[in-house]
Amino acid sequence: MAAPPPSSPSPPPAAAAAATQQTQPQPQTPFYELVKGNSGLEKVLLRGTRGFSAEVYLYGAQVTSWKNDHAEELLFVSSKAIFKPPKAIRGGIPICFPQFGTHGNLEQHGFARNRLWTIDDNPPPLPVNPAIKSFVDLILRPSDEDLKIWPHSFEFRLRVALGPNGDLSLTSRIRNTNTDGRSFSYTFAYHTYFSVSDISEVRVEGLETMDYLDNLKGKERFTEQGDAIVFESEIDKVYLAAPSKIAIIDHEKKRTFVLTKEGLPDAVVWNPWDKKAKAMQDFGDGEYKHMLCVEPAAVEKPITLKPGEEWKGRLALSAVPSSYCSGQLDPLKEHLIALNI
Numbered sequence: 273m274a275a276p277p278p279s280s281p282s283p284p285p286a287a288a289a290a291a292t293q294q295t296q297p298q299p300q301t302p303f304y305e306l307v308k309g310n311s312g313l314e315k316v317l318l319r320g321t322r323g324f325s326a327e328v329y330l331y332g333a334q335v336t337s338w339k340n341d342h343a344e345e346l347l348f349v350s351s352k353a354i355f356k357p358p359k360a361i362r363g364g365i366p367i368c369f370p371q372f373g374t375h376g377n378l379e380q381h382g383f384a385r386n387r388l389w390t391i392d393d394n395p396p397p398l399p400v401n402p403a404i405k406s407f408v409d410l411i412l413r414p415s416d417e418d419l420k421i422w423p424h425s426f427e428f429r430l431r432v433a434l435g436p437n438g439d440l441s442l443t444s445r446i447r448n449t450n451t452d453g454r455s456f457s458y459t460f461a462y463h464t465y466f467s468v469s470d471i472s473e474v475r476v477e478g479l480e481t482m483d484y485l486d487n488l489k490g491k492e493r494f495t496e497q498g499d500a501i502v503f504e505s506e507i508d509k510v511y512l513a514a515p516s517k518i519a520i521i522d523h524e525k526k527r528t529f530v531l532t533k534e535g536l537p538d539a540v541v542w543n544p545w546d547k548k549a550k551a552m553q554d555f556g557d558g559e560y561k562h563m564l565c566v567e568p569a570a571v572e573k574p575i576t577l578k579p580g581e582e583w584k585g586r587l588a589l590s591a592v593p594s595s596y597c598s599g600q601l602d603p604l605k606e607h608l609i610a611l612n613i
């Protein structure tokens with residue numbers, strides 16, 4: 273069920289229907305493939321050059337795997353994750369829309385993460401790096417049931433793309449398609465779960481001195497002190513107006529994740545730690561040691577769209593060797609230039 277690659281990066285990948293007509297994947301040729309995943313839910317496989325790969329479930333449009341050229345998994349998905357609606361999949365990159373967390377009257381993190389998305393065969397053109405050959409476009413429109421809980425018509429298009437250096441990008445385009453002249457507002461996050469060797473060996477750079485809302489202290493506002501952020505206990509903070517680049521440095525793995533965000537001013541940092549981990553049905557007791565969520569988001573100031581308006585929010589992820597010193601973001605720039613991001 274391999275789909276042939278698009279003839280150019282702008283047109284969409286071949287239709288899912290066409291995907292079923294081809295039986296022989298073309299070796300060395302980037303493509304996406306639609307296969308059955310856990311519990312029979314469908315997922316899209318993206319394969320890049322040199323063995324890079326990613327997987328996206330149509331359920332939630334959720335990326336659940338991103339692997340480097342050594343076939344190492346870079347995202348965390350819980351061994352207890354439940355792949356059954358209406359539960360959202362615990363791990364990968366859940367999409368929080370139209371509400372982040374409890375910032376509104378909807379269910380926690382909104383409903384996009386537990387809806388079935390479809391492959392969008394004919395998305396409006398999106399400027400992309402021509403070197404990217406492996407990508408898929410997904411779309412979510414509200415059902416009649418959704419309109420009862422959030423009475424707004426929208427089109428949410430998500431492109432997930434695997435770059436030539438194994439970097440992963442997610443581009444969201446959300447359009448207000450209300451025909452009654454009404455604007456709508458929403459909050460949003462790419463709730464990214466990174467796989468880390470040992471949370472106590474990890475530090476995050478780029479958020480020091482930032483203001484944040486502490487979800488563990490009634491969303492009260494504080495200012496981060498000191499150096500890079502390290503982890504010794506539960507954390508659940510929304511960093512406000514965070515920089516567009518954030519680094520997660522995993523000492524043990526000698527790996528640095530670089531997040532680049534556009535259109536998303538905030539960044540949430542979350543680790544449930546031991547007590548909350550035990551209370552979560554779909555999360556192993558000790559798994560908090562091996563994950564960290566850093567979530568590019570728009571939380572403090574909701575995004576408002578008038579009818580016909582479209583918003584774009586992008587996340588680009590790369591994993592690079594940690595070959596620079598603590599507190600020096602400059603050498604990181606070299607990696608970013610090398611990665612062309």
Ligand SMILES: O=P(O)(O)OC[C@H]1O[C@H](O)[C@H](O)[C@@H](O)[C@@H]1O
Pocket residue numbers: 360373380381487508509540541542565
């Ligand atoms: O359990 P979930 O609904 O997936 O939420 C998991 C976590 O997501 C975010 O990081 C929030 O800031 C946390 O408060 C929440 O606990």
